[in-house]
Amino acid sequence: MGRRWLVTGCSSGLGHALATAAARAGDHLVVTARKTADLEELAAAWPGRILPVPLELRDAASCEEAVRFATDRLGGVDILVNNAAVGLFGAVEEVSDTELRDQLETLVVGPWRLTRLVLPLMRAQGHGHILNVSSVVGRMAFPGLAAYVAGKHALEGMSQALAIEAAPHHIRVTVLEPGMFATRYGTSMAETRHRVPAYDGTNREMLEGARGLADSPETGRPEDFAAQVLAIVAADGPTPLRIPVGDDAYGYLDAAEDAYREEYAAARALTRGTA
Numbered sequence: 001m002g003r004r005w006l007v008t009g010c011s012s013g014l015g016h017a018l019a020t021a022a023a024r025a026g027d028h029l030v031v032t033a034r035k036t037a038d039l040e041e042l043a044a045a046w047p048g049r050i051l052p053v054p055l056e057l058r059d060a061a062s063c064e065e066a067v068r069f070a071t072d073r074l075g076g077v078d079i080l081v082n083n084a085a086v087g088l089f090g091a092v093e094e095v096s097d098t099e100l101r102d103q104l105e106t107l108v109v110g111p112w113r114l115t116r117l118v119l120p121l122m123r124a125q126g127h128g129h130i131l132n133v134s135s136v137v138g139r140m141a142f143p144g145l146a147a148y149v150a151g152k153h154a155l156e157g158m159s160q161a162l163a164i165e166a167a168p169h170h171i172r173v174t175v176l177e178p179g180m181f182a183t184r185y186g187t188s189m190a191e192t193r194h195r196v197p198a199y200d201g202t203n204r205e206m207l208e209g210a211r212g213l214a215d216s217p218e219t220g221r222p223e224d225f226a227a228q229v230l231a232i233v234a235a236d237g238p239t240p241l242r243i244p245v246g247d248d249a250y251g252y253l254d255a256a257e258d259a260y261r262e263e264y265a266a267a268r269a270l271t272r273g274t275a
Contacts, residue, residue: 008032034056088102174241
């Protein structure tokens with residue numbers, strides 16, 4: 001029956017494109033969204049191959065039910081893709097405790113929970129692949145996105161530890177770091193309830209850019225993201241833990257790596273000079 005996938009966040013964008021590409025390749029998938037109505041068109045296009053189920057990542061029972069559904073209907077899970085995400089725009093000073101918790105529940109706790117639920121299945125079957133969709137901000141930062149950046153950094157840290165733990169059980173772990181793709185991320189991004197006008201000069205331009213991502217001719221196509229993920233899943237032998245996706249992703253991360261090296265050298269010079 002091909003590979004068996006559980007993919008979160010499939011109502012649109014990267015998740016929708018990936019589900020379509022995997023179904024076209026002959027695989028079977030359980031796909032999720034908060035509302036199954038948002039998945040009806042996708043499921044109708046691939047009857048019997050794509051199975052929708054509602055999922056609220058912040059709710060433990062909902063996560064357990066999604067994994068149970070995938071196990072019952074597919075007989076197991078070969079590939080878990082933690083793709084669902086939501087953005088929050090606001091400076092560090094503007095983000096409340098409640099807003100931060102909500103962001104981290106979606107970006108870190110939910111994926112961690114799903115990973116914990118599928119690991120026993122993968123260990124029992126002797127193989128598996130967990131793909132965590134991060135972002136270029138998993139290794140760098142943009143102003144106004146502190147909560148989102150913190151969540152993606154945490155997801156990458158968890159994935160790094162998981163990769164070491166899971167390897168002896170023949171379970172691969174991949175962190176996908178997309179650049180800018182034409183999705184609803186920017187238009188659906190929430191803003192903090194509390195505003196501090198002092199940060200407008202630093203952050204407002206970033207917000208406007210994010211809102212216009214879907215219409216920008218410079219952003220990548222979700223279908224290209226999906227094609228690269230299928231190639232990663234099909235690759236023989238070891239693959240890198242972190243894989244940037246999209247030409248612009250490599251550009252952003254090249255600049256970030258250069259900045260890190262400069263900062264590291266400056267820190268070493270400073271601390272050695274004061275030792």
